[in-house]
Amino acid sequence: MKAIQFSAYGGPEKASLVECEPPIPTERQLLIEVEAISINPIDWKLYGGGLRWIKPMRFPSTPCFDFAGVVKTVGSGVETYKAGERVFGMLPMNGFGAAAESIAVDSDLVSRMPEGLSFADAAGIPLAGMTALQALRDQGKLQANQRLLVIGAAGGVGHYAIQIGKALKAHVTGVCSTRNIDRVRELGADEVLDYTDPGFTPPAEAFDLIFDAVANKALTYWQPALKSQATYVSTLPSPALILDTMVRTLLMSRQRVKLVMVKPRRKDLDYLAGLAHQGQLKTLIDQVYPLSEFGAALEKSKQGRAQGKIIVAIKADHS
Ligand SMILES: NC(=O)c1ccc[n+]([C@@H]2O[C@H](COP(=O)([O-])OP(=O)(O)OC[C@H]3O[C@@H](n4cnc5c(N)ncnc54)[C@H](OP(=O)(O)O)[C@@H]3O)[C@@H](O)[C@H]2O)c1
Known part of the structure; x- marks a missing residue:
């Protein structure tokens, strides 16, 4: 599968698109085919190295926390989801990131996407x-x-x-x-x-x-x-x-x-999904980038002038 990788600390230009093995989910996890992710300032801050004393990175490392996609397979210990469901969520800050075609995620960190929400809209919400x-x-x-x-x-x-x-x-x-x-x-x-x-x-x-x-x-x-x-x-x-x-x-x-120090919580995602379903929470999208332009998306965030969320479409870049 394709994924973004940093091999050392550096700016957005150090983000490379690589081929790697898809993750193998544990029995408590879902394998998710990622459709869209969103950029947060923490993504470039972590890889810039400024936070290395608080949160050191291990390389190679795949960035990003926010994702929206489709459940591909379900671990044997998961009863709440089934293959084909549209879900979104935020990865914990201690593992493989979301900038990849497939991710393995603990089922208690994801929520179902409400009807009518696009993958880009949903990917903006979690963090x-x-x-x-x-x-x-x-x-x-x-x-x-x-x-x-x-x-x-x-x-x-x-x-x-x-x-x-x-x-x-x-x-x-x-x-x-x-x-x-x-x-x-x-x-x-x-x-x-x-x-x-x-x-x-x-x-x-x-x-x-x-x-x-x-x-x-x-x-x-x-x-x-x-x-x-x-x-x-x-x-x-x-x-x-x-x-x-x-x-x-x-x-x-x-x-x-x-x-505030954000914590990934399924019940909070459920609440936000509910607001989105009722039309009370909309994602303002600054720009959608293809995965091949991930570095440009990160650079846009770094400029500090984003109008709403910067989105990276993963599936649109399959060619
Ligand atoms: N502690 C946590 O858990 C946590 C979680 C999330 C984010 N954060 C941090 O919170 C900050 C904001 O995150 P974000 O995702 O919202 O960033 P962001 O999307 O990059 O914020 C960009 C926005 O900041 C506005 N802005 C810049 N200077 C401003 C000023 N002086 N007054 C008012 N608005 C100003 C810009 O609007 P204008 O163009 O109109 O100025 C732009 O719309 C980041 O530093 C991030 O790392 C912390």
Whole structure:
């Protein structure tokens, strides 16, 4: 089968398309024929080597976590799925990646794709969608009618956060650049703030929850926008964030600072599949690349300007 491989740390240009043996599933696994995958910033961050002290890679290594495809064979210990079903999911961070024609996946890490969803739409959801869900529902404890601010509202995580915030019945404000204002509004945001406007400052004491999916500014920049009893959740750990969390805990502040670290969970995928089925969760697709242009897809993500999700179609590249 075809797969993408890195043989050492390096940039997107080091990603090679290779022939390798298909994986052999265990009795608890499914063999899945992959139709589409999506790119997340963690994919190029891991292979760039910047995270090697936290998460060292072993080479050769196949990248990517998000997949959507069709069940080919079912392990003898799996009763929940049958061959031919359309499924999607996120691989754990300790094995063979999703950028391949076939993958073996534990059956409790996948969910059935809802009717009407394309493979590209489904492949966008797992890592970014679960990050947004776990940030808003679990870390942020978002309640109906609360006011939510999503920073990075046009990106992979942020565009799902806008929609999940609305599904949780919050009043949602998105932060993005001028070119994305209409997109973010179409995703359901009640209000949109343009951070590129020279006069932009975050509104004072306006939000019960700030979800920062960009995290390129110190917490002190956004802190005045939090109500006195409110939560700030970030997707990126930084020494300043960790220090601030400790100080606030010591001072018994009623403002909480949290970090989301996404965990693959089938029940969360099921929940997101349900939202997609009801038309409450759509994948905004930036661009679909063939597998042969995997490096270009990774490079596009690295530029940090993705509008929604970057998708790689696996099957369309069979020729
Ligand atoms: N901790 C975890 O478990 C976890 C999980 C997922 C992701 N992450 C991290 O979270 C970050 C976001 O991930 P992602 O998949 O959403 O990335 P992404 O899709 O690459 O995000 C790109 C978006 O960021 C927006 N953006 C850039 N600068 C901005 C700014 N100053 N203000 C507002 N928006 C800005 C861009 O919109 P404009 O063009 O409009 O600026 C673009 O739409 C990444 O660093 C990723 O590694 C962490």
